Amino acid sequence: MSEPASDLRLRERSVLRESPGPTERNVVRALKPRKQEERRVNGQAVLLEGLSKSFGRRHVLSRLNLEIPAGQLLAIVGRSGCGKSTLLRLIAGLDRSSSGTISVGGAEVNSLQSNVRLLFQDARLLPWHRVISNVGIARAKNWRDSAAAALADVGLADRANDWPAVLSGGQAQRVALARALVSRPGVLLLDEPFGALDALTRTEMHRLLERIWHEHGFTTVLITHDVAEAVALADRVIVLRDGGIALDIPIDLHRPRRGPADTSAVAFQARILNEV
Amino acid sequence: MTVGSETARKKDVLMAIRPAQTRSATALTFIASWALPLGLLVVWEIASRSGVLSTRLLPAPSAVAAAFAESVRNGTLPTNAAISTERALKGLAIGGGIGFVLGIFAGISRLIEVVFDSSMQMLRNVPHLAIIPLVILWFGIGEEAKIFLVAIGTAFPLYLNTFHGIRTIDVRLIEMARVYGLGRLALFWRVILPGALPSILIGLRFSLGIMWLTLIVAETISSTSGIGYMTMNAREFLQTDVVVLGVIVYALLGKLADTITRLIEARALAWHPAYRLNATREATS
Numbered sequence: 030m031s032e033p034a035s036d037l038r039l040r041e042r043s044v045l046r047e048s049p050g051p052t053e054r055n056v057v058r059a060l061k062p063r064k065q066e067e068r069r070v071n072g073q074a075v076l077l078e079g080l081s082k083s084f085g086r087r088h089v090l091s092r093l094n095l096e097i098p099a100g101q102l103l104a105i106v107g108r109s110g111c112g113k114s115t116l117l118r119l120i121a122g123l124d125r126s127s128s129g130t131i132s133v134g135g136a137e138v139n140s141l142q143s144n145v146r147l148l149f150q151d152a153r154l155l156p157w158h159r160v161i162s163n164v165g166i167a168r169a170k171n172w173r174d175s176a177a178a179a180l181a182d183v184g185l186a187d188r189a190n191d192w193p194a195v196l197s198g199g200q201a202q203r204v205a206l207a208r209a210l211v212s213r214p215g216v217l218l219l220d221e222p223f224g225a226l227d228a229l230t231r232t233e234m235h236r237l238l239e240r241i242w243h244e245h246g247f248t249t250v251l252i253t254h255d256v257a258e259a260v261a262l263a264d265r266v267i268v269l270r271d272g273g274i275a276l277d278i279p280i281d282l283h284r285p286r287r288g289p290a291d292t293s294a295v296a297f298q299a300r301i302l303n304e305v
Numbered sequence: 306m307t308v309g310s311e312t313a314r315k316k317d318v319l320m321a322i323r324p325a326q327t328r329s330a331t332a333l334t335f336i337a338s339w340a341l342p343l344g345l346l347v348v349w350e351i352a353s354r355s356g357v358l359s360t361r362l363l364p365a366p367s368a369v370a371a372a373f374a375e376s377v378r379n380g381t382l383p384t385n386a387a388i389s390t391e392r393a394l395k396g397l398a399i400g401g402g403i404g405f406v407l408g409i410f411a412g413i414s415r416l417i418e419v420v421f422d423s424s425m426q427m428l429r430n431v432p433h434l435a436i437i438p439l440v441i442l443w444f445g446i447g448e449e450a451k452i453f454l455v456a457i458g459t460a461f462p463l464y465l466n467t468f469h470g471i472r473t474i475d476v477r478l479i480e481m482a483r484v485y486g487l488g489r490l491a492l493f494w495r496v497i498l499p500g501a502l503p504s505i506l507i508g509l510r511f512s513l514g515i516m517w518l519t520l521i522v523a524e525t526i527s528s529t530s531g532i533g534y535m536t537m538n539a540r541e542f543l544q545t546d547v548v549v550l551g552v553i554v555y556a557l558l559g560k561l562a563d564t565i566t567r568l569i570e571a572r573a574l575a576w577h578p579a580y581r582l583n584a585t586r587e588a589t590s
């Protein structure tokens with residue numbers, strides 16, 4: 030879990046975009062000025078300019094503009110079918126946009142990106158490969174070592190030689206996360222990755238994602254239909270509606286967050302639900 | 306021949322509805338599965354000895370056993386069995402190989418599918434034994450005739466199941482592989498081939514069945530060696546014990562081939578819950 034340092038950093042980032050924050054934050058920052066630099070930000074900024082996508086006559090995204098600073102954890106919520114997955118697939122380079130540009134880390138995206146990893150709702154493990162071989166699927170140099178390290182990172186070091194079929198849903202999703210982490214991506218895209226999990230496992234996965242995101246510092250785009258999840262995890266939440274951004278708010282809550290019991294979180298949820 | 310996935314699913318269902326068997330239950334299943342054939346054998350022997358069953362129509366099991374011992378001693382059984390097996394395997398290697406390769410290419414390439422698939426679908430409906438007269442015209446009664454027939458018979462199940470296996474691979478896995486930057490070759494070896502393997506092995510089992518059937522017919526009709534010839538020859542001399550022996554040998558060879566494929570399945574499909582559990586159960590029955 031994150032220490033106070035992360036709160037500081039995260040809050041500071043929201044401050045940059047929002048109005049001046051409460052003064053006590055500045056006091057704390059003054060007390061521990063050096064702690065802020067501890068979290069490595071290996072993430073890459075994502076920039077969408079005038080992005081449109083249509084399937085035939087159906088316009089799914091229209092002239093979308095969005096800037097995601099490096100290292101930010103952004104959550105996107107919206108009704109089913111509003112184009113969330115489409116947006117992620119465009120950023121990943123899996124599909125082509127109808128018009129507009131996407132850039133990751135300053136370079137324009139034209140095809141599949143090795144520095145961008147996509148986590149699907151289903152784990153999509155190859156059932157005929159053992160867990161470790163799934164994690165090292167790209168077979169990069171020394172893949173066994175890096176795969177073992179990534180598995181240890183998600184707490185599944187002891188399952189390296191199991192078949193995917195014997196894993197629970199949550200474990201499979203953790204293996205998929207480890208697979209995404211092996212190559213140390215600059216951007217991690219998550220398409221409703223916890224939607225199929227039970228509530229307890231989901232909370233566990235939230236903690237895991239938060240910890241790993243904090244350690245690795247990659248830019249994260251999390252799609253979810255669960256507004257509570259978005260508020261619990263994200264630095265910033267946007268609501269996608271009618272092909273555009275209907276709401277864009279920073280969530281400047283302390284980390285670690287206490288979930289739905291938190292009253293200020295409830296206020297955020299209400300605001301977001303209002304726009305969905 | 307899309308029964309492939311069907312059988313796999315049935316296995317899953319069986320495993321799901323039946324609790325795991327204990328050791329003693331397994332032993333019991335083993336005894337139960339052999340009770341009927343052994344009982345029949347005893348009744349058959351008694352019927353023959355008491356004269357109820359004419360030995361000219363059906364010899365006693367003990368007579369068949371004696372014929373077995375004699376044919377092993379004078380070498381006719383081992384020689385003929387070896388010749389039959391060689392023909393069977395050659396035909397399978399050629400026909401099954403062609404079916405497999407065509408299935409792979411039609412599976413991964415739309416163009417090849419367009420060129421081959423409708424013809425294959427049409428041809429597979431021709432009973433291949435119907436062309437025996439033609440084959441004899443072409444090849445006489447030489448080795449080629451038998452191998453050709455086996456090859457024709459075994460090509461289709463492997464083609465159809467390989468093709469079907471590739472086409473039913475989860476596209477989401479292929480998409481995932483693309484995201485992780487797998488090239489064409491890696492995609493084939495690590496995603497497409499293993500994904501199609503359950504179906505391919507089911508095709509192989511169908512092919513093995515057809516392989517023996519074709520060979521029996523071909524050897525019975527035109528041959529001067531092999532188990533089929535051995536039984537036809539024995540019929541002329543009214544050696545019913547040898548005829549029955551031949552039938553039993555065919556059954557055993559067929560069973561052997563099936564067991565080998567099951568072992569291959571258990572190894573190659575170890576990742577598949579249904580096959581893994583089933584293999585251990587069926588190895589005992």
Ligand SMILES: Nc1ncnc2c1ncn2[C@@H]1O[C@H](COP(=O)(O)OP(=O)(O)O)[C@@H](O)[C@H]1O
Pocket residue numbers: 084089107108109110111112113114115116
């Ligand atoms: N490949 C496709 N062809 C045609 N329509 C598509 C395709 N992919 C998505 N769509 C349509 O685009 C819209 C947005 O889909 P999607 O991005 O999956 O929504 P969601 O927000 O639920 O993830 C839907 O109306 C869907 O029907």
Ligand SMILES: [Mg+2]
Pocket residue numbers: 113114115220
């Ligand atoms: Mg979606």
